[in-house]
Amino acid sequence: MQLGKLTLFKLMGARMEYLSERQKLLSENIANADTPYYRPSDLKPMDFQSILRGDQRIKMAVTSQAHLPGVPAQTTFRAEKAAFGKSFETAPNGNQVVLEEQMMKVADLQASYQLATNLYTKNVGMLRMAIGRGGQ
Numbered sequence: 628m629q630l631g632k633l634t635l636f637k638l639m640g641a642r643m644e645y646l647s648e649r650q651k652l653l654s655e656n657i658a659n660a661d662t663p664y665y666r667p668s669d670l671k672p673m674d675f676q677s678i679l680r681g682d683q684r685i686k687m688a689v690t691s692q693a694h695l696p697g698v699p700a701q702t703t704f705r706a707e708k709a710a711f712g713k714s715f716e717t718a719p720n721g722n723q724v725v726l727e728e729q730m731m732k733v734a735d736l737q738a739s740y741q742l743a744t745n746l747y748t749k750n751v752g753m754l755r756m757a758i759g760r761g762g763q
Contacts, residue, residue, distance in 0.1 A: 630751070639747050645673045646740050653736065656729050664721035667729065 630636045649670045656667040716725050 630754075635750060636747075639743060639750075642673065642743050643740075645670065646736060646743065650733075650736055650740075653729055653733050656724050657726065657733075660722065660724045660726055660729075661720075662722060665724060667724045669732065
């Protein structure tokens with residue numbers, strides 16, 4: 628059995644992909660804190676309802692060659708950058724990165740990543756317990 632085919636693990640995989648992409652953007656923002664005229668970027672918040680709607684498609688069972696296979700569910704995740712308006716702080720060189728703000732986002736990201744990995748670990752443990760391996 629492949630865990631990646633279970634809906635719960637698909638959702639967790641999408642969440643981890645989102646967190647990874649957001650980590651990349653936040654690290655770019657921090658690395659360019661002194662670059663003239665640099666504008667920070669971030670991802671739009673993950674919309675859980677739209678992801679669930681996309682995964683609610685049920686694949687039809689094909690029991691005869693005459694049956695149509697149906698439409699496969701699409702589970703690819705595409706991150707979109709959030710549109711930034713005016714920044715509250717702009718350095719004399721035109722840079723709009725506020726390090727305190729970026730560090731708060733990184734701390735939030737770390738907590739979200741820890742939550743996702745804990746959920747993944749607990750769910751794998753429950754599956755192992757269900758098949759008789761004692762959660763190990």
